[in-house]
Amino acid sequence: MVIGERKPFDEIMKMIEGHNKIMVLGCGGCVTVCLTGGHDEVRVLSSQLRMARDKDGKPVEIIEKTIERQCDPEYIEGVQALLPEVDAILSMACGAGVNFMAETYSGMAVYPALNTTFVGGSKKEGYYVERCQTCGDCKLYFTAGICPIARCSKSLLNGPCGGSTKGKCEIDSEVDCAWQLIIDRLKSLNQMDRYEDFMAVNDWRSNRDGGPRKMIREDFQR
């Protein structure tokens, strides 16, 4: 899933300065699961904003709303009827959701309440880790299911750098060396011979380097 983290409160306050009626819009997708942008978080943020603005003597009216997904036109249309009542949307979706809202509603200010941080999963409740960099050309077959692009700090494709120490990355002793994990997995699978295969220079066109990406299911385009 896409992981997001709420922006610092002061930054959010600054963004909505000058707006008197706003919608705080949650998303029922990934950010609900990672506990940063769903229904409950909309309520909390809205209360905090009301209190802070009251204290400043500049009260703000807030419509609280959460839709199924902010990255899907079907659900985005659901807020249209409420828009005449507000002059800005504070979206608690990931960056994709914010973009979709902005593209859909011209003339309406749309601000991000979250920083979209990475694609990953939860190790346990409230503990999220990055696992994919969406490079567009999955190499996990060669690396025993552990991604060197997302998990090696240098995205090295042919093995660990000289800074791998006791299973940890040179940048932080809390960060696992991705290549140590790969080697451990290859060994456990009896596939160590794969390590010596030369991984040729990568074609980054499938990554964002090839420009913004799209995926089209032709069979659905009729």
Added chain:
Amino acid sequence: MSEEYKSGSKLEKVLRAGQFAVTGECGPPRGADPEVIKKKCALLKDKADAFNITDNQTSVVRMSSIASSVIMMQEGMEPVMQMVCRDRNRIAIQSDILGGAALGVKNMLCLSGDHQKFGDHPQSKNVFDLDSIQLIHTVKKMRDEHKFLGGDEIKGAPKLFIGAAENPFADPFEIRVPRLAKKVAAGVDFIQTQCIFNLPKFEEWMKQVVDRGLHEKVYILGGVTPFKSFGMAKYMANNVPGMDVPEELLKRMKDTPKEKQAEEGINIAVETCFKLKEMKGVAGVHLMAIEWEEKVGEIAQKAGFLPRPQL
């Protein structure tokens, strides 16, 4: 290895002649004053066959490796131009290789590069379009096939002696020799190792290298760094990733009176040089006296490496 020189560099000639090679290192300044390099060059001249010019080492901005290499050549010395993958994509890398070769650079060292987290611009974006092994492959393709990575022909291919680094002390240890084998397969000509303090571990690595016959396909230069003080030894042991300083060496430095520690550091370095010279498969040493260039000559002298052969 074929009869014709790949680059014609002095380093290549020394190694091909079967002489025990010596390389040194020179870090460019954090400013535009060429005199700093010239001063370091004066200290290092004739003390080794070629000298690495580091490329923004530890991710701290310095004068470029290419420019510093040219200044060194103007002083009548041979540089090993280092190039890291951290700061350039394949377009810039190949362009700089052509530029360096056009200006007379004959040796190049292919490195991944320290993570920018360690430097003075931790906010920067890193590149790593290629990794160090892919960089070796790129230089070899340019040199031997006269082709760019993209496949187009190069008119006037760069003649470079291709080097790389290897750290026998990093983890996981069991892939350190396979990793060297990958570099050899990619086309590396010489290797400079990480600073060797743990000689038994280095010997173990070297034995695996020899068992696989890799020492016959690549020249291996053992890395030697003198401790300036017990403080430096302790810092290297605890704060430098991938460094292996055994307890007994730390103790030896600690037990030496402060005013004699520098001398003891030199002694240890010289002893390491002697051991490396005797070790099967080792083709030379790489003397890295970090910000202590004036000591390179002393170590080389005491280790019996001077005068350097004139080839």
